[in-house]
Amino acid sequence: MHELPITESLLKIALQHAEKANARRITDLHIVMGELATMVDDSIQFYWEIIAKDTIAEKAILHFRRVPAELQCMTCFEKYHPTDKELVCPNCHSVGAKIIKGEEFSLDAIDVE
């Protein structure tokens, strides 16, 4: 559900940058989405088709680059991918980890004409 305001934000950022570049048309958006970001790409796609209509981004294709989650144990510094049922360090079984990757949610670039 929260993908609607997010898609609006996405469109706004893209249009601002397209205007600065004097673009006539936005053809592609390159979005980076971490595994832990609570966003659904299908939902963004769905809203995109509705809200981008009648803008210069109307036919733009959304590309999502997924970034897998990566935690780093703050005891032994092992880097690991968390599983569904366990978040503790698989190496030393300590708690206390930092999320290194996986929370990204950004617009990296647009292609314009």
Add this chain to the structure above:
Amino acid sequence: MTQRVSIVENILNANDRLAEENRTRIQSAGVFSINIMASPGAGKTSLIEQTLSRLNGKLRVATIDGDIATSIDADRAAAAGAQAAIQINTGGDCHLDAVMLHGALEQLDLTLFDLLIVENVGNLVCPASFKLGTHKSVLVASVPEGDDKPYKYPGMYRGVDALVINKIDLLPYVTFRMDYFERGVQVLNPGVSTFPLSCRTGEGLDAWVDWLTDNAK
């Protein structure tokens, strides 16, 4: 001819900037503020009621309640002793965002209060992504929800400053491994202030109210 324009902008930037504005506004009025988040039914409103009753006028409290519809929560907060209780109806949105809080703050003279309690929409996913600008985030978990929630909703559990575990009076009746639950919390949020309590029996509430009062000073 196609041209690549590099951007690298966090898509939630607009929200985050407005959250900063909210923070400045609350801060400069000398008010301490919390954002209470939880799944529906965990006991957010009950916690606010019990907190108000225990504060017993020691702090001047304003509440802002977010819900998809109805003013039930704001009415409950006002009845429990909040000096001001504002209801935000999100009209379907599953979380509060900085824009909504900004609008609600317009309706309050913040200089009249010591503590602002924002009650988010009941949801364990979306509110974690939208900063509001409050000083501290508080998550209310409850025993009947199950002990696996920190594993299923890491985004919510890792970002909070305090964790209330409500309905501990139900521990004898449900399967809830406190050690498994706490391990999940500690992995991503080591040292988070934790308050096991029961809004029904009152057990554990004093420690929570002390934490709040100390912060609000």
